[in-house]
């Protein structure tokens with residue numbers, strides 16, 4: 001791996017007490033190109049523009065996939081952990097396969113990540129709950145406009161210091177007109193185009209005062225799928241419920257971890273298809289007492305309002321709710337505050 005270090009670090013210019021999500025980038029990035037049927041030697045270089053032309057294939061045909069993960073400073077301040085990065089690696093290549101993009105070799109991903117974070121270690125925030133967001137992505141970089149898979153690709157890893165992401169509880173609209181992902185489509189892939197297609201319905205929901213959309217199935221809009229960049233859970237009685245993943249839902253690593261963790265903290269969970277009518281009835285009669293989303297960025301995000309076909313249902317956000325127990329259990333593992341009995345922490349440094 002080639003390493004080209006910056007001669008002027010931007011670290012001292014960063015206000016670590018004010019880190020809006022995804023706007024500050026560390027000094028370096030990893031870049032690797034796929035050309036002539038093979039991955040070329042990766043390079044760590046100063047963060048900055050890449051030399052691509054307006055004919056770059058990804059801009060025209062959307063052959064682009066990405067991942068989202070975090071590096072955490074251990075509470076002792078000596079170690080740096082990742083959380084289940086093998087899962088992100090596999091999901092990146094699964095997404096790539098769906099978009100006809102060649103897979104990234106394991107050593108490029110893991111050695112690149114390790115070296116990059118060693119170099120920019122000082123960019124991992126130290127404040128409680130803060131972390132370094134990691135954005136690996138992969139896009140078609142061929143210079144031609146023709147609607148066929150490209151023959152050149154670029155893999156990049158950016159890192160971005162981030163505050164603990166908690167912007168209060170969420171006002172959710174159940175989307176029953178627009179579709180995020182259809183059966184047989186690309187919903188299970190972390191494809192850039194899935195997000196582009198969600199922005200218009202999302203902007204309409206924002207105009208109505210909602211913050212996120214809860215997507216329903218693309219065929220009849222009858223079954224609940226997922227929330228923005230999170231998977232959905234709700235509580236009925238003492239049990240939690242979540243829809244099964246499918247080819248139209250992104251299989252979240254946080255969701256998977258929550259389902260493995262719940263029995264350990266004495267909470268039962270059921271994975272089953274959830275009909276919008278049953279969900280609405282539970283909100284109406286008050287038997288649904290918690291609704292929340294889970295994902296890498298926010299970890300666990302409670303919902304205080306659910307809008308269905310113009311009717312708003314309030315959900316009380318209790319500080320001692322299941323959502324909070326889960327958030328504490330997950331972040332304790334991520335920051336090295338508790339035993340890692342599942343082997344989820346990955347020592348990077």
Ligand SMILES: Cc1ncc(COP(=O)(O)O)c(C=O)c1O
Pocket residue numbers: 068226227228229230231250251252253254255294295296297
């Ligand atoms: C569409 C979508 N669903 C769910 C998730 C949650 O996945 P994870 O827990 O792996 O972050 C994300 C975030 O990556 C997402 O973008």
